[in-house]
Amino acid sequence: MKYAIKDLYPTPVYFGLVEDKDEIQKEFSDCIGEIDFKYSKSFGQTHHLSDPTFKEHLFEKYKIKKFVDELQKHLGAYMSHMGFQLSGFSFESSWISLYRKGDYAHVHHHGGVDISGAYYHKINKEEGDGQFFFTSPNLALDTSLMGKKFGGRIPVPAEEGALLLFPGWLPHGVETHQIDSERIVISFNILVQGKMMDEEMLSKLYK
Amino acid sequence: MTSIAELFGTPLYRSKVNNYDEIQKEFSYVVKDIPFEKNPYYGQDNYLSHGDFNRNIIKECMLLKFEEELKSHVELFCDNLNFKSRSYSIRNSWIAKFEKGNYAHIHDHGSSDISGVYYYKKCDNDGNIFFQSPVPQSESSMCFWNPHFELSVEQGELLLFPGYLKHGIHVNETEETRISFSFDISFIRVVD
Numbered sequence: 001m002k003y004a005i006k007d008l009y010p011t012p013v014y015f016g017l018v019e020d021k022d023e024i025q026k027e028f029s030d031c032i033g034e035i036d037f038k039y040s041k042s043f044g045q046t047h048h049l050s051d052p053t054f055k056e057h058l059f060e061k062y063k064i065k066k067f068v069d070e071l072q073k074h075l076g077a078y079m080s081h082m083g084f085q086l087s088g089f090s091f092e093s094s095w096i097s098l099y100r101k102g103d104y105a106h107v108h109h110h111g112g113v114d115i116s117g118a119y120y121h122k123i124n125k126e127e128g129d130g131q132f133f134f135t136s137p138n139l140a141l142d143t144s145l146m147g148k149k150f151g152g153r154i155p156v157p158a159e160e161g162a163l164l165l166f167p168g169w170l171p172h173g174v175e176t177h178q179i180d181s182e183r184i185v186i187s188f189n190i191l192v193q194g195k196m197m198d199e200e201m202l203s204k205l206y207k
Numbered sequence: 208m209t210s211i212a213e214l215f216g217t218p219l220y221r222s223k224v225n226n227y228d229e230i231q232k233e234f235s236y237v238v239k240d241i242p243f244e245k246n247p248y249y250g251q252d253n254y255l256s257h258g259d260f261n262r263n264i265i266k267e268c269m270l271l272k273f274e275e276e277l278k279s280h281v282e283l284f285c286d287n288l289n290f291k292s293r294s295y296s297i298r299n300s301w302i303a304k305f306e307k308g309n310y311a312h313i314h315d316h317g318s319s320d321i322s323g324v325y326y327y328k329k330c331d332n333d334g335n336i337f338f339q340s341p342v343p344q345s346e347s348s349m350c351f352w353n354p355h356f357e358l359s360v361e362q363g364e365l366l367l368f369p370g371y372l373k374h375g376i377h378v379n380e381t382e383e384t385r386i387s388f389s390f391d392i393s394f395i396r397v398v399d
Contacts, residue, residue, distance in 0.1 A: 001225060001279065005287050007216030008356055008372070009340045016209035074209070081211050084350040114350050136215045138341045140371035145320050145394055146290045147217075147369055154214055167351060169344040192350050202352050 011137055013156075014078040014165035018119070021161040024067045028096075028121050028186060031062035037098045047103040047174070050096035058094040059188070067119065067186075071163065075115065078165045079192065083202045087194040089115075094188035096121075097174075099130050105174035107135055113168035113189035122184035123158045130177030132156045132185075137170050217341055219358075220284040220367035224325070227363045229272045234327045237268045238386060243304050253309040253376075256302035265300040265390060273325065273388075277365070281321060281392065284367050293394050295320070300390035302327075305334055309385075311376035313339055319370030319391035328386040329362040332379075336360065339373040 018024050037048035050058055059068055072089075079086040092113050097105070110116040123129060133153045136142050141151035156164060166172070168189060177183050196202065224230050245251065246258035256264055265274055274297070285292035298319070303311065311334075316322040324336070337355040345351045357377070360366065368374075370391060379385050 001222060001283065003220060003222035003280070003283060005284070006219045006221070007213065008219050008338055008368075009342060009345070009353060010213035010216030011342070011345065012351075013212045013214055014209065015212065077209060078211070079350060082350055083352050114348065134214060137344060138215055138217065140341055140369070141215060141217065144369055144371060146285070146288060147371075149288055149290045150218070151215060167345065167348060169348065194350070196350070196352055199354075202354075 011167060011170055012078075012082060013134065013170070014074065014081070015156075016074045016077070016163045017159070018067070018070045018161050018163055020066055020070055024070060025121065025161070027064055027066050031058070031064070032096065032121075032184065034062075035096065037096070043106070045102075047105055048098040048100060050098075054093050054095060056095065057091060058096060058186070059091055071117070074163055074165060075190065075192075078115070079194070083197045084192065085194045085197060086192055089190050089192045092189040092191050094186070097185045097187055099174065099177040099183040099185075101177060101180055104130060104176040107171050107173040109171045110168040110189050114192045115165055115190040116168045116170075117166070117188050117190065118164045119186040120158050120160055120162045121186055122182060123160050124179055124181045124183060126179060128178035129158070130174045130183055132158060132164070132174050133172060134166070135171045135173070217369060217372055218284070218288055219338070219372075220280065221358075221360070222280055222283075222365050223361070223363050224276050224365055226272055226276055230276060230325075231327065231363070233270050233272050234388065237264065237270065238302065238327065241302060243302075249312065251309070252311055254304040254306070260299050260301060263297060263300050264302060264388070265297050277323070280365055280367060284321070295392050295394045297390050298393045300388065303387050303389060305376070305379040305385040307379055307382055310334060310378040313373050313375040315373045316370035316391050318393075320394050321367050321392040322370045323365060323367040323390055323392070325365050325388040326360055326362050327388055328384060329360065330381060330383050330385070333381045333383055333385040334376045334379040336366070336374055336376050338368075339375075341372055
């Protein structure tokens, strides 16, 4: 029987490896030594943060330039994929999350920002390293009998030097970190400037 | 190395029926005797075999060939989604007739596990079905393009999709009557 199944309205998630990994790793290693990580009082004992208020801007405070330059290329590629002509962007916030044994991140989203991202600075390849996951932005997918088979959680494989970009509205979390070695992730929120391609070009892109 | 993963999509199944001539014949006996009416709450959108959606045309009129054909498509749809197919019932089914100027407003089919439509009489420009994103936050996002997904289908085609997926039908701009059979499927929850 001839048939077709189309996947309607999926959420695009970008995964890339940074080119200048050694320099970028050093850039973050240098600032991590200066930071007094703390739990957020309102979150409870979830995971340690460079700034539990989320008001500081890590990239500005520590003059993180190499990573920001690299990120710009990845963001451009991600936006192009979606048919968005990027003319500029700004960081709404940036911070570091540090996971010690027993730490995790509850499922959350990043509100009204356009793009959120994570850079994996220190990951452990052994079992028990807290795994990042996405949950469905479509509640009906999870609550329908058939849908829960393809909704639910989607784990994201992590690698040091990897960069993840996703819509700020996409819910995500981190499973409990069960090993002694620390796990360190750089997170950030981006506001973009630009416009979507015209509908004719978009139609070709999405065909 | 870069890659873009497309996550959490909603599946839409599309196929032509195998037993087209027999199924068309089966439906033709039913269509001619239906006193179509408009749902008074909907306004002037389209004509329905019964406006309250509480009946089951497929069962009442014993549309056995279509029912048998549908079963194979439902199984195929479930298999592709890695969902172990189970017994189901067609909980309601109805016929929608679109004369010139008729359309269907955007709606969903509530708690139906699978909803579907069979195109009994269809030509170009008589109103394409379109779907709306089930993720409203993506529609209001500046850098994501999630327009209505419009589908041009042919007579004899069958669509299956989750009941929660919102959809509508564009205006029939032709002089031709457009007729489709819609149905809602619920999987059996309790097994004896």
